[in-house]
Amino acid sequence: MQNGTIGVLNEFRQGSSETFEASFETLFHQHQRAVYGWILRIVRNSSVAEDLTIESFWRIHQAHVRFEPARGFEGWARRIATHAALDWLRAQPAQSALSMEVCAEVQAPVEADPAVTAELRTKTALAFGRLPPKLRIAATLTVIEELPQKEVAVALGISVAAVKLRVFRALRLLRKDLERQGITP
Numbered sequence: 001m002q003n004g005t006i007g008v009l010n011e012f013r014q015g016s017s018e019t020f021e022a023s024f025e026t027l028f029h030q031h032q033r034a035v036y037g038w039i040l041r042i043v044r045n046s047s048v049a050e051d052l053t054i055e056s057f058w059r060i061h062q063a064h065v066r067f068e069p070a071r072g073f074e075g076w077a078r079r080i081a082t083h084a085a086l087d088w089l090r091a092q093p094a095q096s097a098l099s100m101e102v103c104a105e106v107q108a109p110v111e112a113d114p115a116v117t118a119e120l121r122t123k124t125a126l127a128f129g130r131l132p133p134k135l136r137i138a139a140t141l142t143v144i145e146e147l148p149q150k151e152v153a154v155a156l157g158i159s160v161a162a163v164k165l166r167v168f169r170a171l172r173l174l175r176k177d178l179e180r181q182g183i184t185p
Contacts, residue, residue: 009069024064027073028057034074035081038155041145042085042137052088056081078155082137089133120183127177131170138166139174 011023035056040049059080060067067076131139141152142163149167153160178184 006069009067009073012064012073013067013069015064020064024061027060027077031074031077032057035077038078039081039085041147042082042140043088044140048088052081052084056084059084075154079157082155082157086133086137089136123178123181123183124174127174127181130177131173135166135170135173138163139170142167143171 008023008026011019012027014020032053036049036053039052039056040046043049043052056077060077063080067073128136128139138152138156141147141155142149149160149163153163156163158166
């Protein structure tokens with residue numbers, strides 16, 4: 001870490017200095033893209049991700065006294081952003097969580113019937129959207145985004161074993177939901 005960066009982090013942590021707002025603004029400009037990208041991976045909606053990025057930085061601003069400069073800003077900001085996204089997901093109707101855009105990204109076999117494929121994608125998206133938010137986030141980040149489980153664990157503030165358990169439970173619930181809809185995964 002460079003001395004300038006360490007100074008900004010310390011000024012941000014102290015909060016009472018004359019340069020607090022300037023240090024916060026510097027951190028915002030340095031990390032807003034990363035925070036936005038992280039939230040976008042979770043909520044899958046760009047306008048919501050923009051709003052949640054602002055919400056996350058508001059939470060960061062409010063929580064500056066809990067920040068530990070030695071541990072780094074990015075991971076701390078990612079955890080706060082994850083909690084903001086989780087709060088948003090909890091407030092949403094279950095089926096709206098996974099957009100059809102995500103399902104469209106999955107390539108169907110060439111010989112597959114387009115009507116059947118579209119129906120499967122729709123049912124899968126709806127089943128995914130009905131997952132509890134904690135399970136949905138873990139599954140989105142590890143299965144869809146293919147992020148390392150250790151990175152997901154750090155962002156969620158849980159152990160790697162807990163990430164594995166959440167993904168396992170999410171996939172089990174998805175399988176049961178799809179089977180109730182007459183689809184054999």
